[in-house]
Amino acid sequence: MLPPLGSVPQAGCGRGLGLAIARAFAVIGGMLPHPPLKEHYATNEAKPAFVNELFNKGAVHYDGIVDWGFLRSGSFYRRWVQKRHGLAPGQHVLDVACGTGLVAVEAAKILGSAENITCLDPSEGMLSVARQKLPATFVLGRAESLPFPDNRFDFLTMGYALRHVLVLEDAFREYLRVLKPGGKVLILEVTKPSSRFGRFLFGLYFGRIYPFLTGLFTRSRDAKAMMRYYWETMDACVPPESVLAALRAVGFAKVERVTQLGLFSEYVAVKG
Secondary structure (H helix, E strand, C coil): CCCCCCECCCCCCCCCCHHHHHHHCEECCEECCCCCCCCCCCCHHHHHHHHHHHHHHHHHHHHHHHHHHCCCCHHHHHHHHHHHCCCCCCCCEEEECCCCCHHHHHHHHHHCCCCCEEEEECCHHHHHHHCCCCCCEEEECCCCCCCCCCCCEEEEEEECCHHHCCCHHHHHHHHHHHEEEEEEEEEEEECCCCCHHHHHHHHHHHHHHHHHHHHHHHCCHHHHHHHHHHHHHHHHCCCHHHHHHHHHHCCCEEEEEEEECCCEEEEEEECC
16 A cells, blocks of 8 residues: 555545445444445345455456555555554464455564464465465455454454455454454555545546556456456445444444545454
């Protein structure tokens, strides 16, 4: 991601849906991160299979796309944000929806090794790329059903994948369960700017320019489709207020959102 220039307090972004519409997509027992995208799948239950296939096919292109797409600043930001929010040597880390391991690689630099890092992802294609980067523990699985005992980890990260879970509260309950008392969750996301002009530029870049350049540089329809879907989920995502409310609803304490450049969201919470 782009190197942050400073924290900017912000009441909310992603207001394209608005809180009223976000509530309309609440389901029994929780909140959808976004409504089903009918162009790709008809129901929320069909979402995991579609997303897994999408990322399995696009995994080999993912790192390059993210690298140039965010001006080669991502590794600095991912390391800086984890260290700033308290990641320290000796801690046990769970990286949920680890993808190709971009967040975990930077965590290993802070910890001094990958010995205490566990990476979980539902895409075997993404995991196969991540395994080539660091000697962490890799597990195939989903955020809503973590195959780990209670009170196992000190620090839990999720980098730019919250939009791909089924129900926010289901994932957050699992995060709370596997964290040790006093453990911290750090969720990174890209969210719409609050200003009209900012939203215009956001949509122009992520909705049109980024997918077009992805297809041009990779010559891969799968990679272009992956980044087009990346945009569609950002555009349809519930506002930050809903994410914060879901974290509080499952029992997290000290819930807050820090924003960088009005675009990058850092959701932070602690298990009491």
